[in-house]
Amino acid sequence: MGQPETTYNDQNSDEISMRIIALKVKSAFHYIGRKWLTLLLAGLLGAGAGVAFSIFKKPVYTATSTFVLEEEGGRGGGLGQYAGLASLAGIDMGRAGGGIFQGDNILQLYKSRVMIEKTLLSEVDINGKRQLLIDRYINFNKLRKKWKNNANVTFTGDPAKFNRVQDSIISDLTENFNKNLLSVTKPDKKLSIINVDVKSDDEYFAKAFNNKLVETVNNFYTFTKTKKSSQNLAVLQRQADSVKRVLGYSISGVASAIDASPNANPAFTSLKVPSQKKQVDVQASSAIYAEIVKNLEISKISLRQETPLIQIIDQPVYPLPVNKLGKAKAAVIGFIVTIVLTIAVLIAMKMLKSISV
Template identity: 65%
Template sequence: MDKIAEPSEVSLKEIVTKVKKGLTYLISRWKPIVAFGIVGAALGLTYAIIKKPTYKAVCTFVLEDGSKSGGLGQYAGLASLAGIDLGSSGGGGIFKGDNIIELYKSRLMLEKTLLSEVTIAGKKQLLIDRYIEFNQLRKVWKQKDHIDTISFRGATDKFTRSQDSIISTIVEVFNKKLLTVDKLDKKLSIIVVQVESEDELFAQSFNLKLVETVNNFYSVTKTKKSDQNVTVLQRQADSVKAVLNNSINGVASAIDANPNANPQLLILKAPSQRKQVDVQASTAIYAEIVKNLELSKISLRQDVPLIQIIDEPVLPLLKTKVGKLKGIILGGLLGAFLSSTFLLTRKIFDKILS
């Protein structure tokens, strides 16, 4: 039985020899490589001149959830007997972990921010209109779709298909290129929101408005359940208090009706005694509701998350621009590399086909 031939191993000497041959070949073709390098340098210079600078607006803030502490836990069991949910589990719900970061990238938050009206350079305008303006999108729409007069004011639920499509496209651009949201450190609760744009004032305004919009939505949603408990209990307390006041007035009216009732006629005392029973029952109920109301208010205060801005984007923003010298060097190196790769590849194919 014949042995299977093992593939020959390439020695280090052969590799060095092939590399030397390749370098020798490239040196012999230095003229086209230099020519492509010059072309690349020219293109790099052109790019550096034409390319507009970008500005980065960075905002950092610390987030601390209003999770339940042990102090409230001792009351949670008592409150649950009365049908009051104080949320003693302390879970973060939909905002647990890094979900707050994904909230920043959601269409809902970006759309609300884009449709917000801000004052930029003394002029009130929607952020989406500012974005469309400095990107000159209306010129493109006029030539292509004839929708250059489209407006984004009004109720979002009445937007047309074209309006929704434009917003979706802009949101996608933000998530892919312009918006970065991350934690400063995985062990810390410091979140960094960065917006990059060719318009410095837009980058600053959008960053500030996005942080405000998301953090307000976060706080309202986080405390919604506790707020509903407080509202229900407050309504019950007001209702029972009204009944209690009526019962107290009823006792007084019953006594006034028979101020000097004959002790022998007990039936004359029955109306006032019935009203007194109503007063005692209403007082007990009112006291219990007020106690649960105060516990729910404590729960609501503890649910409110602490959001403290550390750094806001201030003008002038961090500017990023490709310098002319950098463009020339990078363009020249890229042109020389691509031409060298092309020449070596063509030589290898010629050798294989020969």
């Protein structure tokens, strides 16, 4: 008989607890209702603060570039017939160069320190004035006032010879760009379309930095992808020029040998030896030159195959899209946030009073 009595007491205790909670909630609502004037004043102050924030908050401009990057894949099949011949010149026709950039690695290349540094240290024309992008960024953000002891630091000269302060500043700027100002994405992973967004309080800087970054990275990307083929092509071109000169000298030598004995007696065959030796040199040089030229043309084909196609679709144009908080929206947000915070403070104060009593 003891068990049913315990169950009844537990249910009764739960009902009492729920009733107490309901009464406390109701009391809290009544308390908040009595403080309507305080809430209204706080809300109006919050709305005013929101409007003031929207007035003094600088607008943020976004410069966007969109381009298509053609990935290599399956394009070397048509050159299989030349693979054996190309191997004589040290050219690998069976694989594409620049494998370090396969996949989405180019997205990380855009955010690398070296690419951002090269872009910041580039000189551009803004409103008819030539200036470094890094100087433009430092000036409109008034960073020199914050640096105090390093206010006179400059960024001209060879970056490889920069001192510790200069390198530290560039590292901080790179981190800030990666976290807050620069976004590089592929909207659709199935496509090779890449978006580069740059945000800044300075509309001119946003556009100039975006254009220069895309140019710097894409040029570096193309150079690296084709570096091996370009080196092979340069070697073959030097060899072709050298053999061509030798061939020219040999042809001149044959003519000179013939001119030395224009009417040689057929009985004296030794007189023909010099011209015959020169003719052998001409034939050998001609065969070598023909083979090198053949390899040179294959190398040019390989270079064209490995050169990536980067087609710009969209570039930033003025006026740039701007993200600015409107006064009405700022007032509503400030009003709501302030009221919520005020309610939380009032309830916390009431709870503290009840505990102290």
